[in-house]
Amino acid sequence: MSRDAAVAKRYAKALFEVAEKQQVVSEVEEQLKLVVQALEQDADVQKFLSLPSIDPASKIAVLKTAFGDRVSALVINTLEILITRRRQDVIADVYAAYTKVAGESLGQAHATVYTAHALSDEELAGVAAQFGQITGKTIIAQQIVEPALLGGVQVRIGDRLYDGSLSGKLERLQKSFKI
Structure with missing residues (x-):
């Protein structure tokens, strides 16, 4: 730090x-x-x-x-x-x-949601609710459109990254072929 x-x-x-x-x-x-x-x-x-x-x-x-x-x-x-x-x-x-x-004190977490295309407010709320269940906190989501993801979604909560993007899956697949 x-x-x-x-x-x-x-x-x-x-x-x-x-x-x-x-x-x-x-x-x-x-x-x-x-x-x-x-x-x-x-x-x-x-x-x-x-x-x-x-x-x-x-x-x-x-x-x-x-x-x-x-x-x-x-x-x-x-x-x-x-x-x-x-x-x-x-x-x-x-x-x-x-x-x-x-x-942290109020049981909230800020999340940055990266998507290839803009999500509607309802879709963003759905992503926040889903990650709220995973983390046990109320998620306050902010969206950033990142066309390089190709599809899917990446969610960053604090220092943790949940990668469900198509580009991330392709990258993991490529690494598995190199092993």
Whole structure:
């Protein structure tokens, strides 16, 4: 685990503990997602936050103004700590670690479903339900269309990959011939 990932995980766990006490776990997750999306969409903001010549208090004031009442004091305080400690580069990592910690605590898991063609909402929900039975967790599925799969589906839940794709089956078949 990289140093930044370890740092992000510590911040995420601390934020989760406070959010859990205040019973705002999912709200904090949505707010962090909003912050990360806003930062990723604007390279100028990223550059502004990374400039060491700008006082951290000024950076925090800009963020407070930009997000206004869409982000709770809890999230703003976390951003303030990260920026004051010059850790603004791990904000996205904190969000990723937070979703993982929150999901584990709530019995949820995030899954990325790779398919050759787009699935309907009902089909995606069916895949999520099926993997929910396998893992014993509520699956929150996100779909990515990957034409190279040819057919079938790959599902990544955490660090585990379930490969039922046609390209994966062909690759396994090819390896079996080489043995």
